Amino acid sequence: GPGPHPSRGDKKGDLLNDLGRQGIEPEEIDIVVHSHLHIDHVGWNLDLSLDPPRPYFPNARYLVPSTDWDYFTRPENLIDAPWVSENVIPLETLSLMDLFGDGFNVTDEITSLLTPGHTPGHMSFLLNSGGEKAAIVGDAIHSKVQISEPSWCAGVDVDKTASERSRRDLIQRSVSQGMIIAAGHFNPDEHFGRVHRHDEAMTWEPV
Template identity: 55%
Template sequence: MANQIRVGNVEIKYVLDMLPPPRDPSAMFPTTDAHDWEPYHDALEDCQLQLYYGHFYLRSKGQTIMVDTGMGPGPHPSRDNRTGDMLNQLKLGGVNPEDVDIVLMTHMHIDHVGWNLDYTSGEPRPYFPNARYLGPRLDWEHFRKPEFAANAPWVAHSVIPLEKMGLLELIDDGHVVNDEVTAISTPGHTPGHMVFDITSDGQKAMVVGDLLHSKVQVERPEWTAGVDTDKEASRRNRKMILDRAESEDIVIAAGHFHPDDHLGKVIQKEGKRYWQVIK
């Protein structure tokens, strides 16, 4: 299946950082049970929900733009001490850390900011030394509150030092990254969650972060992840983006999908929506 696609003049390329341990589907989507998943066994692996920590980088307007930076090097005790491999995977694709001009954060969760900063020398240094880091203002404000900061230590580790270095730019809905890439606010998973809209030469794509965790949500947008902070907003914004994707023929880039499925379109057949993989 496709690991890259060109949308107008923009190249979108996939990179896999880490394969986390699989989970029972109802652990990820607590309002569902085994009966709910019976029609969707093709979305499971050995009856388990396997997420992938995959992300995307763009070539746009002469810039290399990372969208999220994965889980980080690790080992990660919360993920069976597994390790991330994003930098090696980028290099295999011909991208060195110093080539990256902009890092975009769809939101500030641990598996999306992990390669922001390098601590191998003791003091934090940006893994992407020539990049500006752009992240949602509402997530920044949310995770800085003491009642939330205590449960999100990765923000202090991987985001806050960027602000102290003068590398972090906080952005809001409608922020124009360049003439081809724009931020769209889609709160729900986190208060500041964003997707990044790509429009070039009459063609469209979106990198959707954690708006989608499973391709089943294309058909069942009401299924929300247990970690979504505002489940009603998550449902509403997922439906809004899926509506747009179908009506405007938008390519969707979904990093948590299986590597064979992560680039696709939303189609309707016999009154139901489906995920159509781009091959």
């Protein structure tokens, strides 16, 4: 989100400026789609410095995974996830939010894929355009080491068995289909790559 973030040296987010450098204005964004509802994935929904808060992308529909919505809005979970109360629930009040599930067509070229484990309703997104295939994997794959060691899970994964299963599925799709994987938590120069099998070992090759 916009920050400043005390846990990261008061670093501020730069999404709006990044978009501006590409010639994209916030008003041009018509879809904001969430992979899941952790704090670092919902921070650009609403400008909390305003009273009342307003959406950063006023003309967008905000798409939220239905299983994560059900999970995080339970009272026993919501108490530990105040960012959902601040940055997600108001979208429903403003009638800007739509829930979606597995196999949802975000566009003609982007389809959701349920990859649970990190959260109960975590979604990845399959892209099929111009004869090329890719997957935006969100937090289903946190680190390059998980390509060769898919059983290694992030400490915050709520279901580590499901997390490993989702990761193995994405890796196999990349191997069998030559699919590019977009992994936002990898090092900046390795965000995009393919998985290749060498004997029994899986390796990551940036593109």
